[in-house]
Amino acid sequence: MAELLLEIFSEEIPARMQARAAEDLKRLVTEKLKSAGLAFKRADAYVTPRRLALVVDGLPVTQADVKEEKKGPRVGSPQQAVDGFLKSAGLASLDQCEERDTGKGVFYFAVIEKKGAATAAVLPGTILDSMAALPWPKSMRWADYTQRWVRPLHGIIALFDGKVLEGKFDLGGSAVTFDRVTRGHRFLSQGEITVSNFAGYQAKLRAAKVILDQAERRASIKRQADELAAKQGLEVKADDGLLDEVTGLVEWPVVLMGGIDQQFMSVPAEVLTTSMRTHQKYFAVESKDGKLAPHFLVVANIEASDGGAQIIAGNERVLRARLSDAEFFWSQDQKVKLADRVGSLGSITYHAKLGSVGQKVARNIDLAGELAKDIGADIDLAKQAARLAKADLVSGMVGEFPELQGIMGRYYAQLEKLPDAVADAIADHYKPLGPTDTCPNAPVSIAVALADKIDTLTGFFAIDEKPTGSKDPFALRRAALGIIRLIIENKLRLKLRDVLARAYSGYYDNGGSKDGGFEKNQPKAVIAELMEFFADRLKVALKEQGTRHDLISAVFALGNEDDLVRLLARVDALKAFVESEDGANLLTAYKRASNIVRIEEKKDGVSHDGMIDAALLEQMEEKELQIALASAAGQAEQAIIKEDYASAMSALAHLRRPVDAFFDKVTVNCDDPQKRINRLRLLSAIRSTLNKVADFSKIEG
Template sequence: MPELLVELFSEEIPARMQARAAEDLARLLADALKPAGLVLEGVRSFHGPRRIALSCTLPAATAAVEEERRGPRADATGPALEGFLRATGLPREGLEERDTGKGVYLYAVIRRPGRPTAELLAEALPALLRRFPWPKSMRWGDGSGFTWVRPLQRILCVFDGAAVPFALAAEGDDGHGLRTGEKTEGHRILSPGAFAARDAASWEAGLRERHVVADAAEREALIERGVAELATAEGLEVVPDRGLLAEVAGLVEWPVPLLGRIDDAFMDLPAEVMRTSMRVNQRYFALRHRDGRAANRFALVANIPATDGGAKIIAGNERVLRARLSDARFFWDNDRKAGLESFLPKLEGVTFHAKLGTQAQRVERIVALARHLAPLVGADTELAARAAKLCKADLASGMVGEFPELQGVMGGYYAREAGLDPRIADAIAQHYRPLGPTDAVPSEPMAVAVALADKLDTLAGFFAVGEKPTGSGDPFALRRAALGVIRIIRENELRLPLRQVFAAARPDAPVGELLDFLLERLRVQLRAEGQRHDVVAASIGSDDDLTRILARGEALKALLDTEDGANLLAAYKRAANILRIEEKKDGRAYSGPVNAGLLAAPEEAALDSAIAEIWPLTRQRLDAEDFAGATGALARLRAPVDAFFDKVVVNAEDPQLRVNRLLLLSSLRAAADQVAELSKIEA
């Protein structure tokens, strides 16, 4: 099939917007051509500092379409006829009259000839580009009504080797504007000037000849490999940072990695401070020794090769970095001189949320909750309260004011500088963790207490004031907080009564909603891990101890993986379905003791006896938290249940026998439900 190549060439596009823009271009074009029956195939998206582009294949033309529609009766007049004529675009004499056997009706045969794809592209692309969803855009030029992220300079649009002609002007303009063509440009400095490209291969090759690597993934790989090789040559390694790698790949077209040196005078700064200053201010990569110590080297990526091996570029960047690290030194020295305690009064003037008070008020809540949690997680109560008191103090420090990414981390450093217990410093440094799915969770009891107190206060507070996540938004990152709580509990195997803990966090908190929210996050996490989230849902019941719920779920999964368990589940669902149908029909719920005198068949007597035997046994095993034992006891019902359904008719003609057998099924359902709600298990 013929190939389409579209490139939008502009002034420099912010790196953070490029990937999404390339995705939007492919999506919007696919949506625009779909009504014509055209489907993009073999789509490749490109993005970089000065261009977004895509290539794909499309049919040369749309297929001819013949469509038949039935309209109103042949004698119809007025709105019914007029509406049908408008919908079909045909005059009255262009309709056919057909006798359907139920009357004579009007029929329209609509024939649409195929159209060249190039024509459809020329019609679709201007409107598509005018409504392009940049997060921010700008106008430029005298009287221009067209907006783009940065001044748009060229539009390359070729299909099947020929330019697709259209002019890009804002709606309502006189039709003049930037016109499409076959030309693009290479590197601004190394290869100025335009060149023509009539397909994706010549476009990509022509750009490479002119010092532009079009593919963003290739630029990332070149940067990653080049920086790693330079670091290895010095016996060092690169501090991993995928986000920075993607951003730098969006800043350069012809990446040239180089190594610079950090002045030894700054090497006593915390490694996190140096890394953050280099990353945020200059987009430099931090290097470290094999043992994890910060190295006095950094990597930068230039956009041009240098005749002197990059010496001048490196020297210039070293000068800039000295200035940046001098600023960091100023904050570091001033903050240490003031001391962590001195920042606490400033929190009284910092609003956390209009409905939840100041940061100082929030700290008092975290302190109280940390005291409550400490004995539950094995932490010293007074030390946990002390760590909680200081955990937000660094928010008022100069360093965190400059680099918000370092909150918590700097508090830990300042606590150590003040000579506080190392466990307090670690708890302050770690209380925001986990920051993401790959971040480690706190494991020392005091750090666990403070981290949980911080997250549980956030959840309870925002739920209490009605600021809950919605399907379209979660502005206060409550889902992330919930996942953090879940990971801390799971990975430390904590035993927390969550209803009690939420009530302790905030007396007016909607405890039931909070627990449901947390359990739903647990199911989402398990689903993402490829685990049986339905098994966990069946194991919850009225329990609020995540560790116990998960242990019960593991035991239930082990049972369901056996033949006995699978058959027992099928029998349970059969019993539950019978009960649901009969209870609805009879208008009553079946529960209560089975009449032993009405157990006419030996199979129903055997089932009743088996239920009576395993009931106290499963209860005893559950109370001892021997969940494998409880599910093992439940598995003993498999044989008598199979025999019952094989030999006994539940809906007997004798009303008394029928009711008694329904009560027996109800007893079976109740015996299973005390171990797990098997009705929640997906087939």
């Protein structure tokens, strides 16, 4: 067994592309190895700013010999057929074939043995094909070369069993030939490094101030940062995204601490941390009580002879200029009230077919007021918050840092001494932004957040800008999940179809081009599509909780359930029911009854959903089933009215014994045509009775 070592050495790879590129390289190479019949023990990918590396251990030195059999024509077939078979098998004559009796006649069989090729001969093509197929999000051409790559290539290490493979990556005008030479840190090492295996490669890189393993670099940054902060009695503000990004910017991380001028500490903490993070990739530090401290952490890619003093001074100087801009925006923005900014939103296009941001605000005001009435929130405060929620979009601070939208609106509202409920709703109306984000629970915040998301979904569905495949440019899936969380986590009793209809009419009345697809009296198709979309998103939202998607489909399929809280109560009761012994058996009986009825209806050309004639019921099992169905249907209906879905399922569970007895003792397709139809109606009644609580045909199993 032998080892393959591959390193692709280049100019700095963008940090955001590194992890994906390493995984893609590993996937492409290992897939090609497997298709070539080359098994291996393990494969590991590594990445630094200047190199992609892959080590595959436990490869055989040659491919395994392959024995293939190919069936030919029957013995005695025309010569033309025999000749075609010999040619396709690469054989000269029938003497190289075997004759076998297959039980359906005697046929020619070609047995072809292929000697396994040397692995060293297979690997160059595998590497080059994988490099050519690597799916960079963005790539470039340089000099006069025609080949694209993420950044200019400088070298390729390609070693198998310690020997350099024969191959070169054609750039179109030049080529990078496989070698065993690389380089260490750009500034902390000099000269070339010659390697013969992965262990030596990794060790020599470390000696040349390169930590190859990205996980080790990440851990080193975190450890150094935590230690520096702890010395000052502080803690590093958690930011996994920034930690991942900075890990991709350095090969030899050295963490240093700098200071923030006290004059900037009056600026909101979110502004300071965003400015440091976005522009400079600095980590913020906090006191034990979570208050932002006047310090920052910078990750350098060099060991400085002065202990980093000049690096710190330079970064403090740059940060001072950045924060001066932020302080200026902060002071200037306070001179204009939020209410005075609302008019400027009319000049910002929301979408060509959906009007301006100002028009969206007008729709949000109306819808937030209606929703506030539905959920018991203060209507006036909800309307006020909806009116001001987008106002900070035209502030200088949000213009510089778009990620602070909403957050700055809250600060400006607080400075204007607006009600706390309004200020909080301004900040919270974008929430929740994802599955890990907090969900608003204050009534006014809920009303405004729901209004904004429902308006967005309704509008884009109306103009047929729905998500397709993996594409969702307007984040509509996230908006739907946000609506679902707001409703479920706050246990809101809303009729979703009515809310969507109100949102649709808001577009017609308060902005949105009629050419975009809005018809005042035809929102039904849009709402139907949206309800299907919500059903799909609900399945996603509940998947992690172990709720089966088919149970959600079974309840949604009733077509009359748009109260998500009530729907989930049904789903929970249905889940408990089908997981019980009685429920599982009754589900089997339901499918059996449905199949029989469907087959016979197709044969007869009529529906068998009619009334059951009690006079035609002869056997005890028939009579008992009819009585049980009538009783279960009545009990289930009453329980559903009371929203007692557990009792509704319990009523259905009592059907198990009479249904089982019916199938055991009664012949449905008997000779008497009237009795046959009556018994088919009994089976149809089983289906209709169970379908009062859910469409059991949607349930798997």
